[in-house]
Amino acid sequence: LFQKESHIPLPPKKDYDKVRAAIEDALDKDDYDDGSYGPVLVRLAWHASGSYDKASNTGGSNGATMRFDPERKFGANAGLEVARDLLEPIKKKFDWITYADLWTLAGAVAIEAMGGPTIPWRPGRSDKLENEGCPPDGRLPDGDKGAPHLRDIFYRMGFNDQEIVALSGAHALGRCHADRSGWINPWTNAPTTFSNAYFTELRDNKWTKKKWSGPPQYEDPTGTLMMLPTDMVLIWDKKFKPYVMKYAQDEESFFKDFAAAFSRLLELGVPFDEPGKPAPA
Ligand code: DDH
Known part of the structure; x- marks a missing residue:
C-alpha cells in the first residue's frame, strides 16, 4: 500500500x-x-x-x-x-x-x-x-505588610509556612527598581546567582529601617542591600524563622525544597x- x-x-x-x-x-x-x-x-x-x-x-x-x-x-x-x-x-x-x-x-x-x-x-x-x-x-503579596498577610496570600494558593520561606529565597536574585515598585536595591551581593544568600543575609547581616521618603524598607550597614518588611517578617515570626535558619545553614535542603x-x-x-x-x- x-x-x-x-x-x-x-x-x-x-x-x-x-x-x-x-x-x-x-x-x-x-x-x-x-x-x-x-x-x-x-x-x-x-x-x-x-x-x-x-x-x-x-x-x-x-x-x-x-x-x-x-x-x-x-x-x-x-x-x-x-x-x-x-x-x-x-x-x-x-x-x-x-x-x-x-x-x-x-x-x-x-x-x-x-x-x-x-x-x-x-x-x-x-x-x-x-x-x-x-x-x-x-x-499577589504586598511588601509593606506583616505575617498575617503573607499567610493569607500563600495559604490561598495552597502553600504552608515552610514553602512560603523556601519560595521567598528567590530574592537571592534580582533587585527592586524605583520606577517599578518604589523600593530600591538588591537583597544580596550576587543577584544573578541562585543561592541561599538571601537566608544568610537575613540571619547574619544587621538590618535597620532605612531613613528616606520612599516606601518602608530595611538596609544593611553599607546601605547597598535591602529587605522588604515582608522579608523581615521571616525572621521576626517564630514559625517562619526556623526555616530561615535551616536554609541559611543548609543550601542543599533549600535547593531541594525550592525546586519542589x-x-x-x-x-x-x-x-x-x-x-x-x-x-x-
Ligand atoms: Fe519578589 N519582589 N516578592 N518574589 N521577586 C520583587 C522582585 C523579585 C515580593 C515583592 C517583590 C517572591 C515573593 C515576594 C522575585 C521572585 C519572587 C520586588 C521588586 C518586589 C517589591 C520589583 C521591582 O521593583 O522590580 C513580596 C512582597 C513577596 C512575598 O511577600 C513573599 C517569590 C515567592 C518569588 C519567586 O520567584 C518564587 C524576583 C526574582 C525578583 C527580582 C526581579 C528583578 O527584576 O530583578
Missing part, C-alpha cells in the same frame, strides 16, 4: 530543548541591570502563577492572562513587560508553544542557568482569549492531560 502525499501540514515538532536554548541565549545582556534578564523572568513566572486561588480554582499560570488589561496594568506587575517583550521573539520563532508554557519554562530555565536546582517542568498550559477574563487584582515548591507554583490550576502524573524530574 502506498500513501498518497498528504497536503495536510504536519503538526509542529514540539522541541522544548530548542526553546530552552533560545531562552538561555537571551538571558545575558551587559547593559541590563546586573547583566542578566534571569531575575525578571523568574518574577514573570511567579506573578503569572501566584494569582491562583485554590478555593475557586481560578488564576494561575494557565491562560497567560497577564497579556491583557487589566492584569498587565496591576501595580504588582509593573516592569514585567520587560520580561514579556524579551520572550516575544522566542514565541514568534516557536509559534507552537503557548505563552503560558513559555513564561513558566523561562522562569525554570533562568533559575537553572543562574546556578539553581533543576526545576521539574512539563508543558500543558493553554492561552486564554482576551474576553475570557483575568484574575482580580490584589492576589517552585515547580508546584508553576502548575497551580493547570489542567494537565494526565492528572496526577508526576512532573518529570
Whole structure:
C-alpha cells in the first residue's frame, strides 16, 4: 500500500530543548541591570502563577492572562513587560508553544542557568482569549505588610509556612527598581546567582529601617542591600524563622525544597492531560 502525499501540514515538532536554548541565549545582556534578564523572568513566572486561588480554582499560570488589561496594568506587575517583550521573539520563532508554557519554562530555565536546582517542568498550559477574563487584582503579596498577610496570600494558593520561606529565597536574585515598585536595591551581593544568600543575609547581616521618603524598607550597614518588611517578617515570626535558619545553614535542603515548591507554583490550576502524573524530574 502506498500513501498518497498528504497536503495536510504536519503538526509542529514540539522541541522544548530548542526553546530552552533560545531562552538561555537571551538571558545575558551587559547593559541590563546586573547583566542578566534571569531575575525578571523568574518574577514573570511567579506573578503569572501566584494569582491562583485554590478555593475557586481560578488564576494561575494557565491562560497567560497577564497579556491583557487589566492584569498587565496591576501595580504588582509593573516592569514585567520587560520580561514579556524579551520572550516575544522566542514565541514568534516557536509559534507552537503557548505563552503560558513559555513564561513558566523561562522562569525554570533562568533559575537553572543562574546556578539553581533543576526545576521539574512539563508543558500543558493553554492561552486564554482576551474576553475570557483575568484574575482580580490584589492576589499577589504586598511588601509593606506583616505575617498575617503573607499567610493569607500563600495559604490561598495552597502553600504552608515552610514553602512560603523556601519560595521567598528567590530574592537571592534580582533587585527592586524605583520606577517599578518604589523600593530600591538588591537583597544580596550576587543577584544573578541562585543561592541561599538571601537566608544568610537575613540571619547574619544587621538590618535597620532605612531613613528616606520612599516606601518602608530595611538596609544593611553599607546601605547597598535591602529587605522588604515582608522579608523581615521571616525572621521576626517564630514559625517562619526556623526555616530561615535551616536554609541559611543548609543550601542543599533549600535547593531541594525550592525546586519542589517552585515547580508546584508553576502548575497551580493547570489542567494537565494526565492528572496526577508526576512532573518529570
Ligand atoms: Fe519578589 N519582589 N516578592 N518574589 N521577586 C520583587 C522582585 C523579585 C515580593 C515583592 C517583590 C517572591 C515573593 C515576594 C522575585 C521572585 C519572587 C520586588 C521588586 C518586589 C517589591 C520589583 C521591582 O521593583 O522590580 C513580596 C512582597 C513577596 C512575598 O511577600 C513573599 C517569590 C515567592 C518569588 C519567586 O520567584 C518564587 C524576583 C526574582 C525578583 C527580582 C526581579 C528583578 O527584576 O530583578
